[in-house]
Amino acid sequence: MSGEKGPGEPALLSIGKVAEQVGVSERTLRYYEQIGLLVPAGHSPGGCRRYTRADIDRVAHIRELQSVMGYSLEEIHDLLRAQDRLDAIRSAYHQAPEPARQAHLLEEALVTLDQLRERVQAKSERLGRILATLDAKAARYRQALGELREAEAVTTDSGAG
């Protein structure tokens, strides 16, 4: 036994499992590590990468920011740095080394969070406006279609009568 099935243990995953579970390639995971986006939780004695569930969540988060927000990996890197600082605070929270500093970091993280929130909201609003114009367009076309059909019905009437 070399540390596997303990129910309270981290439950480490190989790169292949992670790739399969989140639907990315192994190459992508190694690339993310290369640019400092996702450092695996550890390594096997032989040097194989070992990931945790948290790492999976992180990759999923990265993909979401990519696809939904259209962020570059560099922008995502910045965002996740703030997230990492928050996590550092959470772990520090249970040790309470310097409450004043904790509060400062928390405020800093809140600012970052608010900035992201604003950008997400802005995008959401833009999408809302686009939706409205699309609906308006569809309504106009539907009306035009109705008129066309009415005209056609009249023509058919006079043609058949």
Place this chain on the structure above:
Amino acid sequence: MSGEKGPGEPALLSIGKVAEQVGVSERTLRYYEQIGLLVPAGHSPGGCRRYTRADIDRVAHIRELQSVMGYSLEEIHDLLRAQDRLDAIRSAYHQAPEPARQAHLLEEALVTLDQLRERVQAKSERLGRILATLDAKAARYRQALGELREAEAVTTDSGAG
């Protein structure tokens, strides 16, 4: 006079003006033409591209689909093809060559429009969910911050008293 300032005229613009007005490079406009995304309305006798306001709108539309929806130029090309068909119908609408065919094309275009609408809505909803989780996170952090401050106040009290 070679067709410029008539108030009812097309009011053609050079590539430089268009690039400046929509905030893209000339290279980008030529590239869009190269891949068939934006064919200029005409050319000067010497071969310079001439664009209309409609072309400007089109470029703006392209950039919006790129930035907000994250579509590739190829996907945008497909979308705009449907849009172009609709425009063809609109111009045909005043000539009424074949109302049955018009109706068919209109229905086709409506389907495309609905597909886009659905995708926009899906993205909007995803953004909404992200917003909710961000707000929840912020709330938790704000609470943690409050607790920290309270603890600090107590500490300060005992320290000062």
Place this chain on the structure above:
DNA sequence: ACAGTCGTTGACGTCAACGTCAATGACTAG
């Protein structure tokens, strides 16, 4: 012990969406 699979590190390839440069031609103010 060993075959078969999984993983590792380079290194080079790729694709979209342009940027940049060079050589040449178009257009415009004076």
Place this chain on the structure above:
DNA sequence: CTAGTCATTGACGTTGACGTCAACGACTGT
């Protein structure tokens, strides 16, 4: 008519985000 600016067509370069391949080492069931 001419200087200065704007535009045109290649052609090659670039950047991000990976894909792919080779040569090798790690791990697993039997």
